[in-house]
Amino acid sequence: KNEVEQSPQNLTAQEGEFITINCSYSVGISALHWLQQHPGGGIVSLFMLSSGKKKHGRLIATINIQEKHSSLHITASHPRDSAVYICAISANTGNQFYFGTGTSLTVIP
Amino acid sequence: GAGVSQSPSNKVTEKGKDVELRCDPISGHTALYWYRQSLGQGLEFLIYFQGNSAPDKSGLPSDRFSAERTGGSVSTLTIQRTQQEDSAVYLCASSKRPGLAGGRGETQYFGPGTRLLVL
Numbered sequence: 001k002n003e004v005e006q007s008p009q010n011l012t013a014q015e016g017e018f019i020t021i022n023c024s025y026s027v028g029i030s031a032l033h034w035l036q037q038h039p040g041g042g043i044v045s046l047f048m049l050s051s052g053k054k055k056h057g058r059l060i061a062t063i064n065i066q067e068k069h070s071s072l073h074i075t076a077s078h079p080r081d082s083a084v085y086i087c088a089i090s091a092n093t094g095n096q097f098y099f100g101t102g103t104s105l106t107v108i109p
Numbered sequence: 110g111a112g113v114s115q116s117p118s119n120k121v122t123e124k125g126k127d128v129e130l131r132c133d134p135i136s137g138h139t140a141l142y143w144y145r146q147s148l149g150q151g152l153e154f155l156i157y158f159q160g161n162s163a164p165d166k167s168g169l170p171s172d173r174f175s176a177e178r179t180g181g182s183v184s185t186l187t188i189q190r191t192q193q194e195d196s197a198v199y200l201c202a203s204s205k206r207p208g209l210a211g212g213r214g215e216t217q218y219f220g221p222g223t224r225l226l227v228l
Contacts, residue, residue, distance in 0.1 A: 014155060033217070040200060043219040086152065097142070099152040 003027050006087050006100035013107050019074040021103045023087030026068065034061050034072050035067070035086040037102070043086075077107045111135075113220035115201050120227045122191055130186040130223045134203030141184050142204075142217060143176055147197040155199075158184060191227045198222040 005024045012020050023032070034046040046091075047054050047061040049070075054061050065068040074081055086101040114133045122128050134141050143155040154168040158178040169175070173191075178184040188195055200222045206216035 035219075040226075041222055043200065043202075043222075045216045045218065048216045088152070090215040096165075097144075097152075099154075101151040 002100075003052070003066050003091075003098040004087055004089055004100040006085075006103050007012050008103060009065070009101065013077050013105070013109050015078060015107055017077050017107075019077050019081075019105065019107075021072045021085050021087075022097075023070045023072070023100055024068060025070075025087075025098070027089070027098070028092040029065075029068075029089045030092040031090045032063055032070050033088040034070075035055045035088060037084040037086060039083070049087070074105075079107045082106050113201055113203055114220050115199075115220040115223050117223060118221065119224045119226075121228065123228055124193060125190055127187065127189045128191055128225065130188075130199050130225070132184045132186070132201030132203075132220060134182065134184070134201070135218055136182075137182070138203035138205055138218070139181065140204045140215065140217075141178060142202045143195045143209050144202065145170075145202040146200060146222075147194075152200070155186070188225075191225075193227050196225055196227045198224050 003026050020091050031048050031050045033048050035043050036046050037043045038070040046059060049061055049063050057083045058075045060073040072085060082105055084104050085103045114136055116131045132133055139160045141158040145153045156176045159183055173189045176184060176186045179191055183223040201220040202217040204217045
């Protein structure tokens with residue numbers, strides 16, 4: 001049983017396209033995190049949110065607590081956005097983090 | 110340094126040997142996390158330290174795994190009697206403090222990881 005489900009697993013887009021990555025979870029959370037992992041392996045935290053919407057540059061993250069769902073959007077996608085995007089949740093009981101399996105995004109010039 | 114550092118960056122060992130992996134969190138960060146990412150798999154939570162509190166070891170896969178955090182700063186993850194299935198990238202992250210009501214609601218800053226290969 002996966003506490004966090006992401007879709008799609010793989011995504012290929014043309015440069016400039018609008019991209020959406022979805023994340024659903026099944027437990028109560030204190031926060032949801034979107035992470036970016038580049039081919040070299042380094043992980044960067046993009047967003048941490050517990051309600052509503054956050055925007056940073058071309059990236060937008062939304063969360064619907066009632067529906068236990070979050071989306072990561074990338075506007076005007078660029079090849080440098082190519083990476084694995086990982087959804088993670090911090091459960092509101094205990095200290096556990098649960099991770100999605102990631103969405104591998106490739107943006108073609 | 111400005112970020113989380115980990116050492117060694119790569120480690121090759123023989124099955125049955127013990128290994129120690131080190132993490133230097135960002136100065137002033139009270140929370141420290143260890144994760145594992147096996148080849149082709151997602152991230153897996155291992156252990157969490159917060160200040161001087163007892164660590165949350167609920168993610169450790171077996172009693173061969175242990176971790177310490179000395180002086181609230183540097184942490185060492187030790188794997189005893191390594192097995193081939195321990196081969197993975199071991200990632201450390203730190204954050205300033207836990208979120209409200211004990212939740213883990215703070216941005217985490219990840220180290221570059223240690224790639225462990227057990228032959």
